Amino acid sequence: MTxxxxxxxxxxxxxxxxxxxxxxxxxxAARERLDRxxxxxxxxxxxxxxxxxxxxxxxxxxxxxxxxATVAIFAADHGVHAQGVSPWPQEVxxxxxxxxxxxxxxxxxxxxxxxxxxxxxxxxxxxVLDAAPGFLDRKVRPGTADLSLGPAMTPDEARRAVEVGIxxxxxxxxxxxxxxxxxxxxxxxxxxxxxxxxFTGAAPAAATGRGTGVDDPTLARKVEVVTRAVxxxxxRPTTPEAALSVLAEVGGLEHAxxxxxxxxxxxxxxxxxxxxxxxxxxxxxxxxxxxxxxxYALAGHTSAEPGHGIALRHLRLRPLLGLDLRLGxxxxxxxxxxxxxxxxxxxxxxxxxxxxxxxEKSG
Numbered sequence: 001m002t003x004x005x006x007x008x009x010x011x012x013x014x015x016x017x018x019x020x021x022x023x024x025x026x027x028x029a030a031r032e033r034l035d036r037x038x039x040x041x042x043x044x045x046x047x048x049x050x051x052x053x054x055x056x057x058x059x060x061x062x063x064x065x066x067x068x069a070t071v072a073i074f075a076a077d078h079g080v081h082a083q084g085v086s087p088w089p090q091e092v093x094x095x096x097x098x099x100x101x102x103x104x105x106x107x108x109x110x111x112x113x114x115x116x117x118x119x120x121x122x123x124x125x126x127x128v129l130d131a132a133p134g135f136l137d138r139k140v141r142p143g144t145a146d147l148s149l150g151p152a153m154t155p156d157e158a159r160r161a162v163e164v165g166i167x168x169x170x171x172x173x174x175x176x177x178x179x180x181x182x183x184x185x186x187x188x189x190x191x192x193x194x195x196x197x198x199f200t201g202a203a204p205a206a207a208t209g210r211g212t213g214v215d216d217p218t219l220a221r222k223v224e225v226v227t228r229a230v231x232x233x234x235x236r237p238t239t240p241e242a243a244l245s246v247l248a249e250v251g252g253l254e255h256a257x258x259x260x261x262x263x264x265x266x267x268x269x270x271x272x273x274x275x276x277x278x279x280x281x282x283x284x285x286x287x288x289x290x291x292x293x294x295x296y297a298l299a300g301h302t303s304a305e306p307g308h309g310i311a312l313r314h315l316r317l318r319p320l321l322g323l324d325l326r327l328g329x330x331x332x333x334x335x336x337x338x339x340x341x342x343x344x345x346x347x348x349x350x351x352x353x354x355x356x357x358x359x360e361k362s363g
Contacts, residue, residue, distance in 0.1 A: 010163070011163040011166055011167065012159055012162055012163055012166065012260075012263075012289075015166050015170075015260075015263055015264060015267045016240075016263065016267075016289065016290045016293075018267045019263070019266045019267050019290055019292050019293055020292065021292050021295055022053065022056030022057055022295045022296070023055070023056050023057075023058075023059035023060075024056065026055040026056050026058065026059050026060055026061050026063075027052045027053070027055055027056035029055065029061035030051055030052040030054075030055035030056070030061045030062070030063075030347060031048075031052050033061060033062070033347060033352070034048050034051060034052070034347065036352040036353055036354070037346070037347075037350045037351070037352055037353075038350060038351050038352065038353055038356050038358050039350070040361075044343070044346065046318060046320065047339065047342065047343040047346070048343075049318075050298065050320070050339070050340055050343040051063075051343040051344060051346065051347040053271075053295075053298065054066065054271060054340070054343065054344050054347075055347065056295070057269055057270070057271050057295075057296055058269065059269070061347070062344065062347040062348035063344050063347070063348075064177060064344070065177055065341060065344050065345065065348075066177040066178035066271055066273075066337070066340050066341055066344060067115070067177045067178065067341060068115060068116065068117065068175070068176055068177060069114065069115075069116040069117070069176060069177065069178040069179070069180055069273075069334075069337055070116065070117045070118075070119060070172045070175075070176040070178075070179055070180065071107060071111055071116055071117065071118045071119065071180040071181075071182045071330040071333075071334065072119050072121055072165075072168055072169070072172065072179065072180070072181065072182055072261060072330075073097075073100055073107065073118065073119070073120045073121065073182030073183060073184055073329060073330060074121045074123050074164075074165065074181075074182065074183055074184075074253075074254040074257040074258055074261070075093060075096075075097050075120060075121065075122050075123065075124075075125050075183070075184040075185060075254060076093070076122075076123050076124030076125060076143065076144070076184075076185045076188070076252055076253035076254040076257075077090055077093050077124060077125055077126035077142070077143035077144070077185060077186065077187075078090075078143060078144050078147070078152075078185055078186065078187040078188055078190065078191055078252055079143055079144050079145045079146035079147065079152065080144075080146050080147045080148055080152075080187050080190050080191065080225060080229075081186055081187040082146055083146065083148050083190075083221065083225050084218065084221055085187050085190045085211075085214070085218065085221060085222045085225055086186050086187045086190075086211060086212060086214065086218075087212070087213075087214060087215075087218065088186050088212060089186070090126060090143075090186050090187075091127070092186050093125055093126070093184055093185055093186050094125050094126070094127045094129060096184050097120055097122065097125060097129060097135075097184060098129075100118060100120050100134075100184070100329075101120060101132045101133070101134055101135055105329060106327060106329060106331050107182060107329035107330050107331050107334065110330075110331055110334040110335060111330075111334060114334060114337055114338065116180065116334060116337065117134075117176075118134060118182070118330075119134050119135075119136060119168075119172070120134060120135050120136070120184075121135075121136045121138055121164065121168055121257065122135070122136065122137050122138060122139050123138050123139060123140055123161055123164050123165075123253045123254055123256075123257040124139060124140055124141055124142065124143055124144065124161070124185075124252070124253030124254065125139065125142065125143070126142045126143040127142070136168065138164045138167075138168070138257075140153075140157050140160050140161045140164065140253055141153065141157055141253070143253075144191075144251075144252055144253060147190075147191060147194060147225075147229045147249070147250050147251075148225045148228050148229055150232075151248055151249050152191065152248065152249065152250060152251055152252065153248050153251075153253065153256075154248060155244055155245055155248045157248065157253075158244055158247045158248035158251065158256050159244060159256075161253045161254075161256030161257050161260070162244075162247075162256045162257065162259055162260035162263070162289070163260055164256075164257045164260060165256070165257035165258055165259060165260025165261035165262075165263070165264060166260040166261070166263055166264035166267075167260075167264070168257070168260075168261060168264070169260070169261045169262075169263075169264025169265045169267075169268060169270075169272070170264050170267070170268055173264070173265060173268035173270040174268075176270065177270070177271075178270065178271050178272070178273055178337065178340065179261065179265045179270055179271070179272045179273070180272070180273045180275070180300075180330050180333045180334060180337070181258055181261060181262070181272065181273070181274050181275045181278075181279040181282070181330060181333060182275060182328070182329050182330030182333075183254050183258065183275065183276075183278040183279065183328050183329065183330070184254070184328065184329065185252060185253075185254050185278075187211075188252050188254060188255070188278055188328075189208075189209060189211035189212075189222075189277060189278070189305060189307075190208075190211070190222055190225060190226060191250060191251055191252040191255060191281075192252075192255065192277045192278050192280070192281040192305070192307055193207045193208040193209070193222070193226045193277075193281075193307045194226045194229045194230055194250035194251070195246075195247070195250060195251050195255060195281040195282075195284060195285065196277075196280070196281050196284065196307040196310050196311050197226060197230045197307075198230055198233045198236065198237070198246045198249075198250055199236060199237065199243075199246070199281075199284040199285070199288060199311075199314070200236070200284065200310055200311065200314045201236055202307070202310045204223050204226040204227040204230060205223050206306060206310065207226070207306060207307035207310055208222050208223045208226050208306070208307065209277070209304065209305035209306045209307060209326075210304075210305075210326075211305070211326070212326075213326075229249070229250045230250065232249060232250075233246055233249060233250065237288050240288065240289045240290070242288075243285055243288035243289050244289065246285075247259070247285050251281075251285065254278065254282075255278065255281055255282045255285065256282075256285070258278065258279055258282035258283075258286075259282045259283070259285035259286040259289065260286075261282075262274075262282065262283055262286040262293055262294070262296075262297055263286050263289065263290055263293045265293075265296055265297075266290070266292065266293040266294075266295065266296040266297075267293075269296070270296065271296055271297075271298060271340070272296055272297050272298070273297075273298050273300045273333040273336060273337060273340060274297055274298065274299050274300055274317070274333060275300055275301075275328065275329070275330045275331070275332050275333040276301070276303035276305065276308055276325065276326065276327075276328055276332055277303050277305035277307050277308035277311070277326075277328075278328055279333070280299075280307070280308045280311035280312055280315075281307065281311055283297060283311065283315055283317070284311055284314065284315065287315055294315060294317070297317065298317070298320065298336075298340060299312050299315075299317040299318060299319040299320065300319065300320055300321060300332050300333030300334075300335065300336035300337075301319050301320060301321035301322060301323060301325060301332035301333070301335065301336055302319040302321075302322050303324070303325050303326050303332060304324045304325065304326040305326055320336040320339050320340070321335060321336050321339075323335070
């Protein structure tokens with residue numbers, strides 16, 4: 001990457017340059033406190049890693065509570081829908097956006113239970129959407145082109161969509177203790193599978209799942225579509241420039257915005273809780289654009305989509321839940337939020353052996 005490269009000028013380049021690793025001293029302090037707390041060492045398992053990570057993100061031990069939380073649902077349509085990869089009509093994307101804004105979706109129910117805010121961002125819905133509270137119109141283009149026939153978008157459009165996510169994350173981080181990824185886009189699991197294959201080298205048959213529940217013939221068609229798309233990608237991307245190019249070739253506008261959202265959260269030193277396969281494939285892009293950005297991410301769950309597990313293993317992210325969800329919207333990440341909040345609270349509130357006057361085990 002060079003200063004002259006126009007793809008990394010402006011918001012994207014400045015944000016990447018602003019990201020630093022987590023605070024190692026705060027993480028060490030968290031680990032030391034966890035070991036002194038009134039419990040056997042390591043008895044909170046993965047939650048101890050979460051607590052230490054939150055301390056490193058905040059640069060303080062104990063870290064602040066990851067509240068309030070905000071879910072950003074990035075919505076976009078996909079030209080590859082024309083290949084028959086989904087049984088749902090494309091207009092469902094816009095209809096579900098309206099449902100989110102009316103408070104009628106699963107993500108709204110989960111968010112209401114947890115006191116989280118839901119914001120919907122139109123980064124590429126094919127139809128014009130009306131203004132409404134909780135809605136941001138940031139459309140880059142009305143849906144992608146058919147990725148099975150050629151590039152889904154131009155590199156400039158991909159960069160602009162990434163920057164949408166960065167700006168949204170930056171604005172939300174000032175009032176949020178945790179950012180949560182959400183998505184909506186009929187046929188977006190096809191683009192996700194293509195991204196997973198392009199960034200990890202996985203075979204299309206291994207990374208492509210049933211999405212919203214397609215039958216065997218439709219699944220075979222999805223695999224064939226993903227195979228054709230990935231054949232245009234020569235080698236896994238090893239530079240930020242190549243990552244942006246691959247994103248433009250086979251990705252979606254919501255994937256691009258989510259990659260930017262992850263990068264923007266990292267620059268703002270705010271934890272970002274990842275949802276399912278759409279977020280996982282976007283995180284692959286974010287990691288290729290700026291590896292330190294993933295220091296600020298936590299995997300909320302692992303979904304039933306096979307490509308999600310491949311992405312998480314590649315990123316070395318351990319999911320907090322495994323409930324076989326495949327809805328998207330941010331639902332799985334929201335369900336993991338109490339675990340993240342509990343890890344932070346335990347680090348803050350649990351007494352140490354010394355302060356509680358509890359005798360430690362011998363030996």
